[in-house]
Amino acid sequence: MALLDDFLAADTVHVDVLDIDVLESPSIATVGILPLGRRREQVPCIPKRRGTADVTLTVMGLNIALRGAVMGVDRSGRPLVRWSVDDTTPRPFRSATIRRLRGQVTVALSSLIVRTDLTTCDGAAAEFDVHVELVPTDDQPEAISPLPNELRVALNFPISDGLFGVAGLTADTGAATPPATAFPQPTSISMHRLCIASPRITPSVTGQLWLDTPVARSHGTSVGVVTALAVEQNRLLRADVRALVRGASSIFFEVFLPADTVGTVRVTGYTNDSSQSRHVDIVVGDVSGLGCGGVVEGELYEPLRVGCEAYDCGWTGLNDLADIVGHSGGLAMRHLTSRGVLDPVGRVLGPDAVLTAIDDNGRVAGALDAGNGKVVGLLYGPRKPGGLATLDLLPGVWLSALSRSGVAAGTRIDGGRLFAVRWSDGVVEELGKGWAFSAALAVDDAGQVAGMYSPDGETPARGFRMGSEGIEDLGDLPGSLLSVAVNNAGAVAVTVLIDDCAQPFLLLPGGGRVDVAAPEGSTSAAFTGLNDSGTAVGTAWGSAGPIPFRFALEQGSQDLNALLSGDGKEEVRIETALAINNVGQIVVSGTEKGESTYFLLNPTSIPTPQVPIP
Numbered sequence: 001m002a003l004l005d006d007f008l009a010a011d012t013v014h015v016d017v018l019d020i021d022v023l024e025s026p027s028i029a030t031v032g033i034l035p036l037g038r039r040r041e042q043v044p045c046i047p048k049r050r051g052t053a054d055v056t057l058t059v060m061g062l063n064i065a066l067r068g069a070v071m072g073v074d075r076s077g078r079p080l081v082r083w084s085v086d087d088t089t090p091r092p093f094r095s096a097t098i099r100r101l102r103g104q105v106t107v108a109l110s111s112l113i114v115r116t117d118l119t120t121c122d123g124a125a126a127e128f129d130v131h132v133e134l135v136p137t138d139d140q141p142e143a144i145s146p147l148p149n150e151l152r153v154a155l156n157f158p159i160s161d162g163l164f165g166v167a168g169l170t171a172d173t174g175a176a177t178p179p180a181t182a183f184p185q186p187t188s189i190s191m192h193r194l195c196i197a198s199p200r201i202t203p204s205v206t207g208q209l210w211l212d213t214p215v216a217r218s219h220g221t222s223v224g225v226v227t228a229l230a231v232e233q234n235r236l237l238r239a240d241v242r243a244l245v246r247g248a249s250s251i252f253f254e255v256f257l258p259a260d261t262v263g264t265v266r267v268t269g270y271t272n273d274s275s276q277s278r279h280v281d282i283v284v285g286d287v288s289g290l291g292c293g294g295v296v297e298g299e300l301y302e303p304l305r306v307g308c309e310a311y312d313c314g315w316t317g318l319n320d321l322a323d324i325v326g327h328s329g330g331l332a333m334r335h336l337t338s339r340g341v342l343d344p345v346g347r348v349l350g351p352d353a354v355l356t357a358i359d360d361n362g363r364v365a366g367a368l369d370a371g372n373g374k375v376v377g378l379l380y381g382p383r384k385p386g387g388l389a390t391l392d393l394l395p396g397v398w399l400s401a402l403s404r405s406g407v408a409a410g411t412r413i414d415g416g417r418l419f420a421v422r423w424s425d426g427v428v429e430e431l432g433k434g435w436a437f438s439a440a441l442a443v444d445d446a447g448q449v450a451g452m453y454s455p456d457g458e459t460p461a462r463g464f465r466m467g468s469e470g471i472e473d474l475g476d477l478p479g480s481l482l483s484v485a486v487n488n489a490g491a492v493a494v495t496v497l498i499d500d501c502a503q504p505f506l507l508l509p510g511g512g513r514v515d516v517a518a519p520e521g522s523t524s525a526a527f528t529g530l531n532d533s534g535t536a537v538g539t540a541w542g543s544a545g546p547i548p549f550r551f552a553l554e555q556g557s558q559d560l561n562a563l564l565s566g567d568g569k570e571e572v573r574i575e576t577a578l579a580i581n582n583v584g585q586i587v588v589s590g591t592e593k594g595e596s597t598y599f600l601l602n603p604t605s606i607p608t609p610q611v612p613i614p
Contacts (some may be wrong), residue, residue, distance in 0.1 A: 004070065004079040007109055013046045013055060053081045064101060064151065064226045071106065078108040085151065092158075096155040103151035107396075183272040184211035184249070189280040190606045191267065192320035192360060193582040195292030197489035197532040199285030201445045202257040203405075206320070206360060208250040208254045209269040209278070210607045215248055223253040226269045230261055230284075237265065250607075257284065289553050290506060290514075290534030291489040299584065300565035301601035302608065303572045305592060306335060315598050317357040317364070318529075318579040318587045320404075322600060322609040325355040325364050334364055334381075337600070337609045349380060349391075358401035365402040365410075368393075377410055379423070394428055397421055399440055407447035409440035422449045432464065432471060442486045450492060451476075452481045463494055474507060485530040493530040495538075502526045504538055504551070529580040537577040537586055548577040548588055560588065565604050568592075574599065 048055040053068025058595070066083035073079055074162035084104035093100045191207040209224050228237040241257045254342045255267055262285040268276035281290050306315065308328030315326035315335070324335045331346025332353040345364065346353050355366040370376050377394035379402075399410035408423040412430065420431040420440035424447060431449065432438045436457030442450045450465040461481040463474030465554035486492050490509030495502050501524045506514040518525035522540035534554075540547040540557075548560040560574050574590040586601040602608055 004109065007079070007081075008053065011048065011050050013048055020541075021118075036346065053083075055083060057083075062098075062153070066105075080106060080108055082106045091398050091608045099154040099390070101151070101153050105151065116441055154505045182213070184213040185271060185273065185276045186210060186269055186326045187212050188607055189267060189278050190583070191271050191280055193282070193532065194584070195283040195532055195582070196257075196285060196486060197291045199262050201488050202259055202261050202284055203254045204257060205265075205267075205384045206252065206280060207255070207267060207280075208252055208607070211271070213249070215251075224253065224269060224271060226251075226253045226255070226267065228255040228257075228265055228267050230263060237261070239267070261285065268398055288561075290491040290508065290536075291487055291531070292533045293552070293554070299585070300563050300604045301520055301560070301571065302566045302604055303564055303574070303588075303599040304589075304608065305597055306337070306600050307597040308333065313596075313598065315578060315587050315589075317355060317402075318585070319358045319360050320581045320583055320587050321360055322581070323358055323360075323362065324360045324579075324587055324600070324601070325366075327354070332364075332366065334358065334362065336362060345380060349378060353378065356400050357408075359402050359404055359406070363402065363406070365399040365408050367398045373413075375413060377408075377423070379408060392423075392426065394421075394423060397423075397428065399423070400439075401443045401449075403447060404445045405447055407443055407449075409443040409449045409451070411439040411451075420449065420451050420453065420464075422447070428507070431466070438464070443483045444486050444488050448486075450484050450486045452484060463492070465492065467565060475513075477505065479503065483526060483528070485527055485536070486529045487532045487534070489532060489534065491530060491534060493527040493536045495526040504536070506530075506536065506551075514553070515587055516551055518558050519549045522547050525549070525557075528576075528578055529586075531580050531584070532582045533584065535580060535584065537580045539576045546575045548574045548590075550577070550580070550586070560586070560601065564601075572599065574601075 008206040013140050019094065031472050046055045046057055048068075053070055055066050055068060057064045057066055064085060065087070066085050069082050069084070071080040071082050082104055083106075085104040086100075121528075154569075155183050173369060186209050188210045189207055190210065191205060193205055196202055196205065209226060226239040228239050229235070230237060237255060237257055239253060250553050251269075253269070255265070257265065263283075264281050265284055266281050267280050268279040298510070306324060307313070308315070308326065312327055312330060315324045317325040322337045324337070326333055326335070329344070330351060331344045332349055332355045334343040334345045336343060336353070345355070350368060352369040353366060355364045357365045361381065363379060365379050366377075368376040368378055375396065375398050377397035377399040379390075379392040379394075379399070381389055394410075396414060397412050399412050401409040406424070410421050410422045410423070412419040418439050419433070419438045420438035421441070422429045422431060422440060431440065435453045438451060438453035440449045440451040448466040452461045452464070453464055454461050459480065463477065463481050463484055465472050465474060465486065474494070477494065477496050479496040481494060482497050482502060483495040484492060485494075492507040494507065495504050497503075503524050504516040504518070504527045506516060506608050508514065516525070518540045521544055522542035525538055525540035527536050529538075536551045537560075538549060538551070540549055549557045550560060550563075551557045560577060564572060564574075571593050572590060573592075574588045576589045578587045578589065580586045583606060584603045587598065588601055589596070589598050591597065600609070
């Protein structure tokens with residue numbers, strides 16, 4: 001119980017104010033010397049004996065030595081301390097004499113947001129940042145005798161007797177200034193989406209405030225302040241700190257945006273000193289061409305190894321926090337790089353689980369092999385940050401994509417026939433029932449699904465997408481469709497089979513098609529991902545072997561091997577590009593010093609995520 005250990009090791013406890021309740025005022029000629037009722041008194045700090053729970057409370061100039069005993073924990077798991085006294089030693093108090101001082105208070109200890117307006121206790125070797133809260137009698141565990149929370153002081157006045165008592169310890173407490181550990185200061189902000197490609201998809205944007213030192217216990221439960229200002233509208237948007245893991249060097253936050261936000265939004269973050277703030281600008285709904293554009297220009301990548309056991313290694317999905325999913329060591333694996341965790345979810349889901357996608361809350365989609373050619377779709381993980389893990393099973397369905405809004409896309413397998421399906425809030429919707437076969441391969445954050453179909457089973461596969469007016473055909477393509485990827489701007493990246501060769505194309509949101517020139521030296525190429533900035537990734541093949549590439553309208557096709565940065569890049573060889581997120585990070589496979597492995601290509605312009613290497 002670290003909180004209690006720290007409390008016992010401290011020399012002082014900080015308390016902001018005390019409520020004093022005058023129960024029966026001494027009087028002179030029926031006139032009360034002290035006003036009845038509660039009054040508040042400042043108590044900047046309470047000395048205590050190091051190694052014990054004993055404290056000395058000073059109220060109205062009266063020193064009260066309280067003996068402390070640890071009673072256990074309350075219903076919320078907070079350590080309970082009972083402070084009690086029964087002192088019959090006569091002593092002067094103002095113009096009276098104290099006859100007896102007795103009573104008790106039971107308090108709960110919990111950590112608190114740091115305050116900087118309290119003064120340091122003189123001579124304190126160790127100070128403790130704690131919230132001391134009076135525990136109501138009816139909330140105390142049965143093991144604690146239900147004595148009243150009060151301290152009574154019996155006085156002998158020259159004219160009459162009187163009583164006053166401590167009614168409670170209330171309000172805030174906090175650490176002295178300066179705190180035991182210097183506040184961490186931000187070095188940068190990274191957004192988990194550098195742009196929002198469509199104004200119809202603006203519920204929130206997540207990010208991280210990166211710090212120069214880790215967060216310590218003495219900094220309290222929250223050290224970050226994040227604001228978002230829409231520059232063009234000059235209005236402040238609500239920003240919440242979503243989570244903070246103590247000891248971490250970054251703070252996760254979420255900015256909530258009104259649905260009509262269009263233009264530039266500046267996100268600013270700082271800790272205890274606003275002059276040390278950092279900011280980043282994101283673009284909302286100002287799209288052109290394939291998306292936000294301009295994000296990857298001149299970008300280099302640092303290859304971060306995210307290996308797994310080679311005999312069955314395979315990463316298949318990537319979210320905007322650089323978390324990935326796949327298979328390793330005989331089990332489905334969730335690689336939460338943003339939290340430094342390798343999570344073998346296959347121990348829960350079973351050895352036959354296959355994962356295909358992961359959202360920013362850590363929820364994963366995929367399927368279970370049920371044998372005899374049967375599959376069961378699965379959605380596993382929290383529905384929201386901090387939520388309990390859930391498991392949804394969809395018999396006969398293979399799930400292939402998952403959106404930030406929690407909508408999944410996949411394919412139902414029924415009697416050898418394939419039907420595209422869309423899953424949302426526990427309901428499976430079958431699409432294109434009149435087609436001979438169909439498959440849903442992608443879904444955007446508005447929950448609109450895209451995929452392929454054949455109307456009669458004889459003609460080459462065509463593409464479809466759900467739009468505002470229902471299911472739309474993607475138009476005539478020069479061959480049979482092989483793959484589909486979409487972004488939130490309405491762009492579609494497709495791969496088409498033409499004369500036994502794969503050829504990638506980009507379909508513009510407003511209509512029209514971009515013929516993508518494959519990297520030099522290749523004769524066939526296929527797309528595997530498309531992000532909101534309009535950058536697509538894929539792999540090409542030629543006589544010299546595979547060539548991983550990225551494509552953007554401004555730069556064309558570029559070999560990812562030519563864009564590596566950092567020490568040891570000469571020992572890294574990338575072979576295939578598997579996925580890209582909206583930050584611009586790319587999951588690839590390749591070799592390092594001749595050994596097969598996987599990498600996360602991290603743009604050099606953003607902080608390096610905390611990636612454990614198996």
